[in-house]
Amino acid sequence: MIHHETCPICLSPEISHFLSCTDHFLSKEVFSLCQCEKCGFRFTQDYPEESEAGRYYESDDYISHSDSRKGITEKAYQFIRTIMLKRKRRIIRKVTGLSSGNLLDIGSGTGHFLNVMKTAGWSIKGVEINDGAREYSATRFGLDIIVPEEINTLTPGFFDCITLWHVLEHFHEPFKYMMDISRLLKPDGVCIIALPNCASYDSEYYGKEWAAYDVPRHLWHFNSSAFSFFAERNGFKITGNLNLPFDVFYISILSEKYKGSRFPMISGFFIGILFSVRAVFSRNRNSSVIYLLRKSDT
Numbered sequence: 478m479i480h481h482e483t484c485p486i487c488l489s490p491e492i493s494h495f496l497s498c499t500d501h502f503l504s505k506e507v508f509s510l511c512q513c514e515k516c517g518f519r520f521t522q523d524y525p526e527e528s529e530a531g532r533y534y535e536s537d538d539y540i541s542h543s544d545s546r547k548g549i550t551e552k553a554y555q556f557i558r559t560i561m562l563k564r565k566r567r568i569i570r571k572v573t574g575l576s577s578g579n580l581l582d583i584g585s586g587t588g589h590f591l592n593v594m595k596t597a598g599w600s601i602k603g604v605e606i607n608d609g610a611r612e613y614s615a616t617r618f619g620l621d622i623i624v625p626e627e628i629n630t631l632t633p634g635f636f637d638c639i640t641l642w643h644v645l646e647h648f649h650e651p652f653k654y655m656m657d658i659s660r661l662l663k664p665d666g667v668c669i670i671a672l673p674n675c676a677s678y679d680s681e682y683y684g685k686e687w688a689a690y691d692v693p694r695h696l697w698h699f700n701s702s703a704f705s706f707f708a709e710r711n712g713f714k715i716t717g718n719l720n721l722p723f724d725v726f727y728i729s730i731l732s733e734k735y736k737g738s739r740f741p742m743i744s745g746f747f748i749g750i751l752f753s754v755r756a757v758f759s760r761n762r763n764s765s766v767i768y769l770l771r772k773s774d775t
Contacts, residue, residue, distance in 0.1 A: 478523045479649075484513035485697070486707050491515050494522075496685045498692045501735040503536055508692040516706055519675050519698035521690075527649040533694055534607065557723040562593045568719060569594070569638055572667050572769055578637035581661060583654065584644025585622055588614030595620070602636075604628055633660050640669045643765070646695045655711035659772060668713065668770040671721060676700035677764045678752040679725055679732065688731035689764070701761045704768060713770040718760060725749045725756070725764035 483490050495512040499505060509522040525533070570576060577598040582591050585603030587610050595601045595618075603622040605611050614620040623630075639658050648654055658668050673689035674680065675698040680687045690698065699707070701718070708715055729752070730745030738744050756763045 479526060480523050481511070481520065484516060484518055485520055486518045486703060486710070487513060487516040489513055489515035495519055496690075498685050498690045499735075500533070500692050501686075501688075502691065502694075503533055506693075510690065510692070510698065513703075516703050517676075517700055518703035518707075519700075521692050521696045521698075524693040524696055530649070530693070557727055558589065561721060561723060562590055564721075565590060565640075565642070566593055566597055568669070568767070569640070572669070572717075573638050575637055579635055581631070581636045581639045583628075583639065583641045583658075584647070585614065585620075586610050588618045588620045588622065590640075590642065591620055591622075592618040602631065628657050628661075631661055634663055636661050637663055637666050638669065639666065642669075642671045643673070645670055646672055646697045646699070649696065651697060651707075652711065655713070659712055662772065664772065666771070667716075669767060670770060671765055671767045672699050672704065673724075673728075674700060674761070674763055674766045676761060677725075678755055678762050679729055679748070679764050682748070682752070683729075683732040683736070686732050686735045688728050688735060701766060704766075708768070708770055709773070712773050714773045715768050716771050717769040719767040719769070720756070720760060720763040721765040721767060722753065725752050728764050 481492070484492055491514040492511045493514060494509055496510040497507050498510055499507050508524065510519055511522045512519045569580070578600070580594055580599045581602045581604070583604045585591050585605045588603065591601045591603050591614070601620070603614065603620060604625055605614070605622045606625055611622045614622045639662055645651055645654070662668060673695070680689065689695070705715055726746060726749035729749040730741050733741035733745040733748070752764065
């Protein structure tokens with residue numbers, strides 16, 4: 478188990494227990510979340526070593542790796558993903574100003590996003606740790622996805638855009654990946670990072686049952702100010718942020734399921750509507766936030 482005596486982001490020793498969360502998805506184990514009193518960053522404490530983390534993903538129901546469609550929650554995820562793939566494509570075209578270019582997706586899962594971008598005319602590359610997801614990408618879409626250990630073989634300064642859609646929170650070495658991104662991104666390139674927002678309305682409402690804590694798969698739990706500090710430490714500046722509007726519905730439905738709600742789909746949908754409306758007036762309270770990063774001039 479990995480234990481932190483200081484905040485992993487700002488290195489302050491002023492950390493304290495915040496919540497005890499259950500791994501509702503798989504192991505039913507309980508993990509502690511700590512919070513830094515200085516920067517507000519939250520992180521999972523006493524989480525498994527990277528060599529042991531794989532067993533917490535070993536389920537056919539882990540959607541981003543298996544493409545499962547068995548239950549209502551999984552079907553809702555698939556429906557929402559279809560809509561969001563088009564939105565992601567539009568976002569990339571808008572923020573890069575390009576209709577085609579070189580794109581790297583880190584944590585590419587089963588390859589649906591990369592396939593959309595390839596079809597749109599982009600030259601794509603993916604990085605994925607899970608063997609089954611890489612095999613699915615190759616079989617379903619004909620994609621050539623590399624393992625994380627091969628990221629050093631990629632050409633420096635080659636990519637116009639690098640994306641991480643809900644994957645940075647999983648990494649045992651997030652600072653190393655940010656160094657890789659800086660090395661691989663063109664001087665005027667854009668890095669797009671989507672993350673759950675632990676300062677969201679739904680996070681406050683659900684507390685320890687908030688599905689996006691997803692311990693111990695999610696190690697880092699950012700709010701906007703903590704992520705801004707993290708980006709600056711890694712030589713990036715945030716040039717804007719957007720939201721993933723459907724994330725709150727999926728997370729609320731799953732959180733209702735974890736709470737033991739009798740009708741999680743119905744209650745989660747209406748709670749999602751409530752939080753979506755409230756977040757219109759405060760983007761930093763969205764369930765998820767998309768951060769747009771460029772390299773700092775200094």
